[in-house]
Amino acid sequence: MIDLLNEEINKFLLSYPNIADEKLNEIQKKYSSSITDNLDKGHVTTNICMIAASNLKQNPKDIATALVEWLKKTKKFEKVESAGPGFVNITLQRSDFVSIINNINQKSQKFGESDYGNNKSVQIEFVSANPTGPLHVGHGRGAAYGDAIGRILSSSGYKVEKEYYINDAGRQIDILTASVFARIYEDDFNGFFPKSAYKGTYVSEIALAFKDKNNYKLDVDKSLIENLPGDEEKEIDELILRIKNNYEKWADIKAFALDEVLNGIKTDLKSFNVTYDKWYSESSLGDIGDNESKIKKAIDSLIKTKLAYKDNGAIWLDTSRSGDDKNRVLIRDDGRATYFASDVAYHKDKIDRGFDKLINVWGADHHGYIKRIEASIEGLGFDKEKLDVQLVQFANLFKDGKKVKMSTRSGDFYSLADLINEIGTDAARFYYLSKQADQHLDFDLNLAKADSKENIFYYIQYAHARICSLIEKYNKNYGSMPKDATAIISSSYINCDKLIHEMSKYPHIVLRAAIALQPHLIIYYLKDFAQSFHSFYNDNKVLTESKENTDSIVYCLNAAKIIIANGLKLLGIEPIEKM
RNA sequence: GCGCCUGUAGCUCAGCUGGAUAGAGCAACUGCCUUCUAAGCAGUGGGUCAGGAGUUCGAAUCUCUUCAGGCGCGCCA
Incomplete structure (x- = not known):
């Protein structure tokens, strides 16, 4: 729909008098057309006139007037008008507008997917908690986040590999x-x-x-x-x-203890609906005393470039030249490798495996560690832009208004398994993802179980369940699903318009979530969409309408159901059909 | 001290690469169930977007600065 508009805008620009190619390029790169936030601005809108105005030193409203004339002449749109400081708002022709629900119904589970990633390979390493005890609720957030961005990226055209790094050597x-x-x-x-x-x-x-x-x-x-x-x-x-x-x-x-703990971790993650493609063991990097080991080779190649040097009995890496506060020790004066040395070798190995991009999901307390690992990547001759570290802040868990403590050593902690038992995998994942990952999260257990609108998880699920129930009743009455939405296309039934307009935003939301690596955008979208649905549901009786209207509405609501289900699945959450 | 993050309604938070009157939930007050799930809907009130300066057609968003809060700065992992 937006493409249709942009195509005409580009033709308009080419016809516009006195634009140098350079300016033209600049304008084309900078302007954007998007879906309006609200139907009274039409369906799609563009800021092209304001961008062009500043480049050409002209009045944006004059350009807008010219563009409006141009677009009207194409007869491809229902309505074209300039508005505000120089926006041009477009109302699409009815069939173009409604086509989004055909598209959704046809593509079904695949709706929202894109080839944005161009099949590039991404490796996501997340959780990687020390295998010294069961996962606690602090690990849950990284698990939900890493898994969700994995799902989002693979639906956006990336080849994703998820990996757990097992610190089994320290x-x-x-x-x-x-x-x-x-x-x-x-x-x-x-x-x-x-x-x-x-x-x-x-x-x-x-x-x-x-x-x-x-x-x-x-x-x-x-x-x-x-x-x-x-x-x-x-x-x-x-x-x-x-x-x-x-x-x-x-x-x-x-070996026995490690095995037991690791199996526990694997079981917990599995029941949290988190899957891995690879479990990578730190000990497989070998021993620093072994000339053939990965860790020895990695350090040797740093020594060769002179970035690693001997001082005071230890081997250091010059990380400060890449912006670190001070240089860091790779090999201690007693000959033992540091954790950092293993990590250097591990990252070298990841890059050697040929991924286009590496994403590390780390606890925010590790942020001071980023500079030195980037330095080592540069030191090994790679581009540090290959590595993208995503920090996940701690989640504070609250139960009955009190903060739940967690600490592995004392043994006094609330485990991830406990959390799953208490509120279920889906609600837990949902609330972990409900806020931007690099910000503190207060996770309220009582809220996650509450049965009111305040509990957004159920608010969204409720919308899905209501649609499922309507469809079930429809099928009982009429046998099979409707094949189109004639009443909506002909404008004889227009109450679904807001829903349709909201649905058309979905692919853009997924794309934004993929680019920014922010699953919470999907949650906020789903919440708003559920709101639109509940509102529609309250104002309209679906099954008592004329057959033609009912057919169209059900066709439209089936698309709405697909949107909610697809969105939830990107978060690793199963939609609920009955509540 | 250095580095990173944060400061938006009474509370918890959204706000896309700058865009059209700053949004939602909770809390407060008002309405809506003989009819498809009231775990729902509709409405009212509530804001110097921490303060200041700058960039520009246009700033919650970008830059600088001040203030306030959080976290990190081991030959630990």
């Missing part, structure tokens, strides 16, 4: 292993448990499962826990060291 995993170890021998150790070990009940469960699986009483040397340092961090580190060196089952416990 100190946190050692602490998990030591925690499980300590629970296994809690009785032998007379109730001893390290102060900063993971205290969640899942640790005890893993310990129990490990004992069951091994099916025999494992001996342990009690001196392992004697005379440990008092400081809680030193205590756990010393314990880890002793177990590693003196206890043969260390690796078994570690």
Whole structure:
């Protein structure tokens, strides 16, 4: 519909006297035509006259008058008028306007898709929580967000691959292993448990499962826990060291614990309707001591470019030349690689895999980390624009007006699984996505369960369910779905016009959401659209109209149902048919 | 101190690459169920878009600055 207008505008520009090619280009690039926000401005509108006026130093209203004359002569539009400071508003011919619902009904689930992405490949890495315990509600937001932008991008013509990076190589995993170890021998150790070990009940469960699986009483040397340092961090580190060196089952416990926790995470994500194409393990990057490992090779190539250098016994990366506050350590003076070194190798590997674009979804507390990872990408000779880091702010959960705490180590937390149990996957995803990701979110559990308009989730679902119910009744009366909307095209029934106009905006909303990586735009659109529907539903009786009118309305409402369903599916939410 | 984010109605927030009288929900007040789902609809009141300066036909939106709040600045991950 907009194309129809732009085509004529371009012809108009070419016919316009005294425009240099350069100016013409500039104007064509800058102006925009769009769907009006409101029917009393017609169907589509353009700001071309204002843009042209500033470029040509002419009065916008004069240009508008000329354009209006031109457009009228084409006879392709129902009505053309200039308005305000120089907008030109167009009312489409009836059949052009109504054609949107034919389009929706025909394309059905595919309506809203585009080839904007040109089949470029995008990799989205998200959640990637340390596998040291179950996912908590803080992780839920990144999960919902990463998954939703994955869906939105693939519907916009990108080839999307979703990946989870498993941090299975660091100190946190050692602490998990030591925690499980300590629970296994809690009785032998007379109730001893390290102060900063993971205290969640899942640790005890893993310990129990490990004992069951091994099916025999494992001996342990009690001196392992004697005379440990008092400081809680030193205590756990010393314990880890002793177990590693003196206890043969260390690796078994570690592998077992990791496996258990990871399976839990996978199960939780699955029930949260989040799927991954790949689970990438940090340990697969290999050991820094191994010349053939990915991590060693990545660091070596940085050393070759002289961006990485040795100082004070450690290997540093010059990240400050790319705007970081200070340089960062890659290899510690004792020869161990830092987390950063793994991450450098990981990002090199991602780029080597040939993606056109990488999107990292990170918690907002990692924003200080962006500069240094960009620096490493540049240092390796890649374009840092390939990487797009999307920050997700924490979500504060409120229950009965009180803030719900979350912390993995203390074991006192509200898990993602708890949340799903309490309000369901769909409502949870919906509220996580209801605000721009990089802003703080207050998530009110009571609201998510409320049965009033305040609960936007149900407000939207209710619109869908109402349409489903109407269609069901229609089918019972008339047998099959109507094939067109003759009463609407002929203008004998015009009460659906606002709905149709709103529906025509949908593809633009999806595109905007894809470009800006902002799923919340879809939520706000759906809310407004549901509002329009409920209003229509209240003012109009559908099934008691004449057969011709009813046919047209149902045809139109079926399109409305498709819009809501498609929008929700982009968010990973199933539309509800009966409430 | 440096960096990032935020400041829009009493509250929670929308507001597209600058565009036509700044929007919604909640809260307050008023109406609408013998008829397709009242988890609904219609209406009223409520704003120096934190303050100031600039850019321009036009600024909540862009630039600078002041104020206020949040977060991040380990040879942790």
